[in-house]
Amino acid sequence: MSEVLLEMRGITKTFPGVKALADVSLSVRRAEIHALVGENGAGKSTLMKVLSGVYPHGSYEGQILFNGQEAKFPDIHASEQLGIVIIHQELALVPQLSITENIFLGNEQGKHGLVNWGAAHARARDLLKIVGLNDSTDTPVGRLGVGKQQMVEIAKALSKEVVLLILDEPTAALNETDSQKLLGLLREFKAKGISSVLISHKIKEVESIADTITVIRDGRVVETLDASAGGVNEDRIIRGMVGRDLTHRFPSRTSQIGEVVFDVKHWNIAHPVFTDRLVIKDVSLNVRKGEVVGIAGLMGAGRTEFAMSLFGRSWGHFVSGKAYRNGVETDLSSIPKAVNAGLAYVTEDRKTYGLVLINDVKRNITLANLEGVSSHSVISEPREIRVANDYRDQLNIKCSSVKQIAVNLSGGNQQKLVLAKWLFANPDVLILDEPTRGIDVGAKFEIYTIINRLVAEGKAVIFISSELPEILGISDRIYVMASGQIAAEMPVAEASQETIMKAIMRLGRAGDEGIVA
Amino acid sequence: MTAGTAPTPQIPATPVEANERLMTAISRNIRQFGMLIALVVIVAFFQYTTGGVMLKPQNVTNVFLQNGYIIAMALGMLLVIVAGHIDLSVGSVAAFTGAIAAVLMVNYSMDPIIGVAAALILGGLIGAWQGFWVAYMRIPAFIVTLSGMLLFRGLTLYLLNGQPVGPFPSTFRDIASGFIPELIGTVKDPFGPDELKLTTILLAAILCVALVFMDLSARREQLKYGFEVSHFGQFVAKNAVTVLGIMYLAYRLAGFNGLPEVLVLVGALIGVYMFVTVQTVIGRRIYAVGGNVKAAMLSGVKTKRMVFLVFVNMGVLSAVGGLIAAARFNSATPKAGEGFELDVIAATFVGGASAYGGIGTVAGAVIGALVLGILNIGMGLMGIGIDYQFAIKALVLLLAVFVDVRGKSRD
Numbered sequence: 052m053s054e055v056l057l058e059m060r061g062i063t064k065t066f067p068g069v070k071a072l073a074d075v076s077l078s079v080r081r082a083e084i085h086a087l088v089g090e091n092g093a094g095k096s097t098l099m100k101v102l103s104g105v106y107p108h109g110s111y112e113g114q115i116l117f118n119g120q121e122a123k124f125p126d127i128h129a130s131e132q133l134g135i136v137i138i139h140q141e142l143a144l145v146p147q148l149s150i151t152e153n154i155f156l157g158n159e160q161g162k163h164g165l166v167n168w169g170a171a172h173a174r175a176r177d178l179l180k181i182v183g184l185n186d187s188t189d190t191p192v193g194r195l196g197v198g199k200q201q202m203v204e205i206a207k208a209l210s211k212e213v214v215l216l217i218l219d220e221p222t223a224a225l226n227e228t229d230s231q232k233l234l235g236l237l238r239e240f241k242a243k244g245i246s247s248v249l250i251s252h253k254i255k256e257v258e259s260i261a262d263t264i265t266v267i268r269d270g271r272v273v274e275t276l277d278a279s280a281g282g283v284n285e286d287r288i289i290r291g292m293v294g295r296d297l298t299h300r301f302p303s304r305t306s307q308i309g310e311v312v313f314d315v316k317h318w319n320i321a322h323p324v325f326t327d328r329l330v331i332k333d334v335s336l337n338v339r340k341g342e343v344v345g346i347a348g349l350m351g352a353g354r355t356e357f358a359m360s361l362f363g364r365s366w367g368h369f370v371s372g373k374a375y376r377n378g379v380e381t382d383l384s385s386i387p388k389a390v391n392a393g394l395a396y397v398t399e400d401r402k403t404y405g406l407v408l409i410n411d412v413k414r415n416i417t418l419a420n421l422e423g424v425s426s427h428s429v430i431s432e433p434r435e436i437r438v439a440n441d442y443r444d445q446l447n448i449k450c451s452s453v454k455q456i457a458v459n460l461s462g463g464n465q466q467k468l469v470l471a472k473w474l475f476a477n478p479d480v481l482i483l484d485e486p487t488r489g490i491d492v493g494a495k496f497e498i499y500t501i502i503n504r505l506v507a508e509g510k511a512v513i514f515i516s517s518e519l520p521e522i523l524g525i526s527d528r529i530y531v532m533a534s535g536q537i538a539a540e541m542p543v544a545e546a547s548q549e550t551i552m553k554a555i556m557r558l559g560r561a562g563d564e565g566i567v568a
Numbered sequence: 569m570t571a572g573t574a575p576t577p578q579i580p581a582t583p584v585e586a587n588e589r590l591m592t593a594i595s596r597n598i599r600q601f602g603m604l605i606a607l608v609v610i611v612a613f614f615q616y617t618t619g620g621v622m623l624k625p626q627n628v629t630n631v632f633l634q635n636g637y638i639i640a641m642a643l644g645m646l647l648v649i650v651a652g653h654i655d656l657s658v659g660s661v662a663a664f665t666g667a668i669a670a671v672l673m674v675n676y677s678m679d680p681i682i683g684v685a686a687a688l689i690l691g692g693l694i695g696a697w698q699g700f701w702v703a704y705m706r707i708p709a710f711i712v713t714l715s716g717m718l719l720f721r722g723l724t725l726y727l728l729n730g731q732p733v734g735p736f737p738s739t740f741r742d743i744a745s746g747f748i749p750e751l752i753g754t755v756k757d758p759f760g761p762d763e764l765k766l767t768t769i770l771l772a773a774i775l776c777v778a779l780v781f782m783d784l785s786a787r788r789e790q791l792k793y794g795f796e797v798s799h800f801g802q803f804v805a806k807n808a809v810t811v812l813g814i815m816y817l818a819y820r821l822a823g824f825n826g827l828p829e830v831l832v833l834v835g836a837l838i839g840v841y842m843f844v845t846v847q848t849v850i851g852r853r854i855y856a857v858g859g860n861v862k863a864a865m866l867s868g869v870k871t872k873r874m875v876f877l878v879f880v881n882m883g884v885l886s887a888v889g890g891l892i893a894a895a896r897f898n899s900a901t902p903k904a905g906e907g908f909e910l911d912v913i914a915a916t917f918v919g920g921a922s923a924y925g926g927i928g929t930v931a932g933a934v935i936g937a938l939v940l941g942i943l944n945i946g947m948g949l950m951g952i953g954i955d956y957q958f959a960i961k962a963l964v965l966l967l968a969v970f971v972d973v974r975g976k977s978r979d
Contacts (some may be wrong), residue, residue, distance in 0.1 A: 365866060390868040404866050407859035418856055419867040421849045428849045435791050452796070472867065472951050 055119075056081045056246050057215060062101055062113035064094075071097045072270045073113070077438075079215065082244045084237055086251060086261035086278075088374055089292055090518070094270040095250045096140075096536045099217050103137040104130040115462075117215075119226045122299035134214030138221060145192030151175040153192050154207045178206040182236060193369060198229030205236065216240065217248045221349050222256060234260050252349050254285050254556060266291035301524035302496065302502040308527060309340030310377070312511050318372030320360040321556075326368045331357050332536045338480065338511040343502060343541075345526030346515045347551050353535035354515045358482045362396035363389040377478075390419065398467050399485035399512045399515070401462075405469035408458040412450050413439035415457050416466055420476040442471040463494025470501065481505065484511045487521060499525055519548045533558040588729060602971070603919055603935045614946030619829045621949055623943075624761055625823035633745065633896065635941035636830035637889035637932055642915045643841045646887030646933040649916050651878045652858040652925025653702060653709035657694075658718030659908035661883060662890030663900070664720040665691045668901030669891055670733040673740060687887045694720065695883020696876070701874035715740060717909070731744040734899025745895035746829040762823035771819030771827060777792070778810045783807060807817075810881070832862065837888070842930045854878060859926030915940050918968040939964070 057079040066074040072094045087095045100106050102115065104124030115122045119134055124130045127137075144153050151172050157485045160171040175188040182202040185356050187193065192203055201221055208216055216237075230253075237247050237260065251257050257264060264276040264283065272318040273291050276283045289417040320331035337345045346354050359366035363386030363525060374381050376392055383389045389396075392504055398404040416439045417424050424435040439453035446467045450460055457468060458495065466486060483502070502512055502525060516522050522529060529546045531539040531554040539554035614622040621627065641658050648655045663951040668690050669683035696718070701712040735741075782802070790797050797803070821827055845851040856864040857874045865871045889908065894900045919936025921928025941960060947957045 196820075297947075362866070363868075386865060386868045386869065396866065398866060404862050407863050407926065408858050409859050411855065414852065416858070417867070418852075419863070421852060425849050429847050430849060430852060432847075433789055435794065436795055437793060 054080050056083075056117070057102075058113045058116040059102065060096070060116070062095055062098065062111055062115075063103055063399065064106065064519045066110040070270055072101070073112075073297065074413035075267070075272050076271070078264055079246050079248060081428045082241050083245060084241055084247045084249060084260055086257040086264045087267060088251065088254065088257055088288060088312045089267035090262060093267045093292075095267055096219055097270075098267070099137060099219060099250065103127055103217065105137075109303065130209055134212055135217070136208040136211050136213045136215070136220065138201075138208060140219045140223065142197075142200055143202060144192045144200055147191055149189040149191055150179070150186065150195075150203055150206075153203060154178060154210050156207075158210065165244045167188055174210065175206070178202075178209050181209060182206045185230060196229075198225050198232070198281070201225060201229070201233060202236075203232075207515055213245060215246045215248065217250075220252065221249070222251065222253060228258065230310050237285055252287050253327070254552075257288065258283065258285055259275040262358070266286060266470045268292065285556065286549075289556075292552075302500045302503055304506070306341060306343075306527050307504065308342045309509070311467045312340045312377055313338050313374040313513075314378070314422055316373045316375070317358070318360070318374075320367040320369040320372075321370050323367050329370065330367060330535050330536075331360060334532075334535075334537055336513075336530055336537065338513055340509050340511055342508055342527045343512045343514055343525055345522040345529040346513065346532055347519060347555075348521045348532035348538075348556060350517055352532045352555075354532050355484055356535075357532070358484050358513070358515060361389070362386065362394055362482065364394075390476060390478070393479035395419075395473035395476055395480070396482045396484070397473055397484060397486055399488060401465050404467060405472075406457045407454065411454045411456055412443065412448065412460075412468060413453040416442050416453075416471045416475055419472050423475060438475060442475060446471050446474075447502060460496075461490075463497075466490055466494070466498065467501075470498070474505075478510070480513065481509045482515070483516045483518065484519060486514075487516070487518070495521075510526070520550055523548065531555060575774045575790070593814040603932060603939065603968070606691065606968075607935055607939050607942070610946070610949050611944055614942065614949065618949045620944065623820065624634055624948055625820050627945060627949070628817065629824045629828060631938065631941055631945060632828050632831045632834070635885055636744065636828075636834050636894070638835055638908070638911050638915060639860075639943065640892065640939045641885055641889040641912045642919075642933040642937045643837055643930060644822040644882035645916045646841075646914045646921060646928050646930060647845070647854055647878045648709070648882050648917075649921045649923070650915075650925060650928045651799055652758065653875065653878070654913065655698070655709065655716075655879070655882050655886075656909050657698065657713040658721060658889070659887045660717045660720035660724065660906035661691060661886035661905075662893060662908055663692050664727070664895035664901070665887035665891070666695070666890035666904055667724050667727045667733065667900040668893055669740075670736070673726060674733050675916045678769040680737055683740070684717040686892055687891055688884055691885070691887025692880050693883070694886070695880035698883070699876035699879030701873040702879060707877075711974055724904070728900060728902050729848065729901055735895075736895060736898055741895050741898055742829055743833070744830050744892045747825040748827045748832065750826060750831060755817075756898045757823055757941040760823065764819070764822040764898050765826035766822070768818050768822040768826040769815075773812050776814050779810060779814075780807050820875055833888075837885075838930060838934055850874075850877070853927055857925075881924035884970075893895050911937075911940060914965045920972055922967075922972075923969070936968075939968075 055078055057077070059075065059077040062072050062075045062077075063070070075098055077096070077098065087098070089095050089450065093398065097106075101111050104127045107125045115124075118402040119557070135224070136214040142164070143157065148156070151168075154175050155171055160174060161167040168566045172188045179186065179188065181204050184199060184202050184206070186199065192200060192333075195203065205216075219232055219303065225233065237249070240247060248255070258278070259270065261278050264278050266288065270303075276287070290511040294355070314337040318331055318337050319329060322330050334357055336344070346357075348354050356366050358419035360369065361383060364384055365386060369384075374383050381392045383392060402408060407418065413435050419429065419433055424430055424438055436453060440517050441447070443450065443453055448460070448464050448467045448471065450464065457465060460468065470483075470486065486498050490498075502514070506512055514525055516520070522547060523543060526543050529540050529551070530537055530553050531541075536558060538558040539551075541550065579854075595927040611622065643661070645655060645658065663776055664688040669687040671680045672686055673680055676949050698716050700711075701707045702709045748767065750765050750767050752770065754763040754765055757764050787797055787933075789805060818827075821831075850925075853864065853869045853874050856867070856869055857871045861871050890905060893904055897904070915937035916928065916933045917923065917936070919928070919932030919934070921932065943961060943964065944957065947960065952960075
């Protein structure tokens with residue numbers, strides 16, 4: 052048996068218009084903990100999906116050698132047969148089913164279509180012992196906390212005789228104690244000869260546990276660090292993750308910043324179901340006329356939850372906090388009230404929350420401001436078409452006509468469509484949540500240009516993004532959010548990718564409760 | 569009915585270009601006009617198999633007398649389904665509201681106007697009750713209206729004491745079986761044995777002129793702003809077929825007793841609901857709620873209120889259906905309205921509404937109701953047994969939705 056368990060050679064994976072992975076090579080040794088780090092969208096998850104067969108053989112270029120033999124997985128089942136098990140960021144458990152039922156879901160214990168529940172529970176109990184849970188095996192998974200659910204996922208992986216365990220951000224939703232438990236478990240597995248690939252944003256964690264660290268950036272492997280040899284610390288890893296030149300260009304802007312137009316003080320929001328769990332903790336933030344304020348942070352930092360809770364309490368359970376418009380306290384308790392107060396929230400999930408995909412372009416543009424194209428509640432189609440054509444030209448939305456159905460537009464054009472809807476509602480404060488996610492560089496530039504034009508017109512923009520270069524390129528001032536709190540505030544002149552990352556890590560290290568997205 | 573028709577070929581400038589334009593026009597309109605074509609085919613089929621009996625004036629009149637309440641209720645069901653919900657209770661609500669009107673008019677000898685008003689108000693309240701549970705308490709409409717189906721059937725039995733109540737004053741009966749008075753006179757049908765009622769012909773002609781005028785001015789306005797409009801030939805063809813359709817219908821009705829009152833009522837409702845769904849803010853919001861409730865909510869639409877109002881509307885239109893049905897049978901019975909919900913829901917889906925919400929037209933729902941109604945009458949005329957009739961209607965429903973879903977997935 053050779054020492055190398057897995058070797059991925061020259062993996063290239065392209066999606067229409069995007070090269071997600073370019074000539075990536077990765078090698079995992081037997082009984083090693085291999086960390087995969089990189090920014091959001093760097094290609095970590097894509098690489099793991101290639102490995103586990105989510106993207107089948109033939110949909111990518113390159114070669115996968117497992118145990119020295121070439122593997123061509125047509126689906127996840129094929130990779131599981133060889134003992135490669137992936138645990139996704141979003142847990143794949145059925146909350147209503149018991150622990151036993153979840154562990155053996157799709158792999159039921161028994162013969163001839165009958166389940167042998169006695170054997171199943173007994174095996175489940177053994178597996179639970181390994182992962183350190185002593186809950187009853189017939190407890191519904193939904194009654195367990197997130198930490199324990201994560202352990203059930205791992206028990207499920209163990210039931211498949213795992214050789215290589217892949218964990219995608221396993222500790223993102225866990226608190227410090229649960230995270231430590233999980234990491235301890237990985238060390239035990241290592242002692243038993245099981246290898247793990249750990250994808251994580253918590254650099255501290257990576258530093259403490261990984262034997263080898265591979266840094267991925269923009270779909271390429273930047274470097275592979277041998278952590279066991281020493282000399283690898285947090286700063287070293289962060290530099291590898293973010294140390295690129297700016298690949299996007301940003302249109303220049305001379306900021307004309309005026310008075311504070313929107314001010315949020317001591318904003319506290321609890322989880323919508325578990326209302327005793329605070330998700331947004333004492334957030335205070337303001338934005339001035341003509342200013343772009345960036346909110347930086349990693350996925351799950353609570354930025355979207357914060358923004359949506361501001362916008363008519365459309366997320367979570369409101370606990371406390373005050374909002375001021377031009378110094379006057381404002382009621383934002385419903386979406387129509389927030390719209391009336393001059394707020395607009397451009398969602399990060401344009402398909403689910405932004406557009407009525409089965410409706411045409413013009414109907415989507417006018418939806419938030421039908422009063423603008425109607426008199427006495429009767430819509431004037433000519434007016435509507437004129438408005439729609441106007442915004443199509445202004446934002447350069449590429450569509451055959453404004454009567455085209457939104458579902459057929461490209462991602463960038465859909466994004467511009469959501470933006471057009473809110474521009475027509477004529478807000479003073481725009482909250483843009485990841486407005487450039489998943490769109491190409493050209494469309495990104497157009498979005499930045501629109502933002503510049505908006506602030507030049509005296510609007511205020513709150514810009515949420517996980518891409519640090521983008522936040523640095525577009526903002527006048529930056530708030531850093533982590534674990535539902537403001538970790539730092541800095542003018543863009545004093546901000547760098549390192550200072551932002553450090554602010555996030557500093558808060559992460561304080562050992563607070565993790566948030567649940 | 570103001571539904572248009574499939575565009576017919578124009579004299580082409582260049583054959584290829586005209587063909588292309590025709591093909592895009594057809595594919596764009598195929599969903600809208602597919603059912604209309606199916607309707608014409610079905611009518612032609614029965615006309616052939618019954619040896620010309622299907623289109624006799626009396627049978628044409630019967631199509632409307634027998635299906636008026638289905639069409640009225642289908643208008644409400646369309647909005648419910650477009651909003652992404654369902655209402656199984658419409659048959660029971662129709663029975664209950666019809667029974668209230670009957671008891672007031674017969675047992676308490678009240679004026680029909682009071683009976684009708686009471687039924688409509690009760691329908692609205694029932695809709696509010698169900699809308700409250702669906703919209704604000706987030707109970708699935710299927711459950712709420714299944715419960716309503718039982719509840720209002722029970723209340724009907726209680727109210728009527730298990731006995732039919734009737735007969736009604738003639739002013740009330742006329743809602744369903746009356747005809748408009750003849751003001752001008754009659755003339756011998758040049759193509760047939762019947763005497764033609766001229767008032768009916770005249771009203772149809774006025775309707776045609778109004779429709780063509782409206783379409784023309786809409787087109788002019790679009791041209792004025794420089795928007796793309798359909799080819800002029802296509803425009804003429806569409807209006808020509810609309811006019812011919814209406815005039816033929818009027819000609820047939822005029823050969824029997826003239827224009828049925830119920831058709832006037834239902835026609836007015838169709839016009840109102842076409843306007844509401846296409847032209848008004850509230851109509852637009854209902855479609856947005858059904859298309860993507862989260863996006864609609866985040867755009868500031870009061871989604872719960874929309875759903876609530878849609879159910880209130882359904883309740884009122886169920887009462888309209890219940891009144892027409894009671895008037896037609898000249899009594900309110902404990903079993904009235906049984907199975908209405910199936911006909912009404914089927915009509916809406918046959919007419920192209922999407923089971924996932926957000927898609928559907930008034931014209932489609934009306935055509936769907938007519939397709940089912942004509943199937944009933946045609947199969948009856950052919951002497952097909954009720955057992956086969958159910959099976960055939962079932963397959964038509966499945967086929968229509970299948971074609972619709974296939975068409976959509978190909979887009």
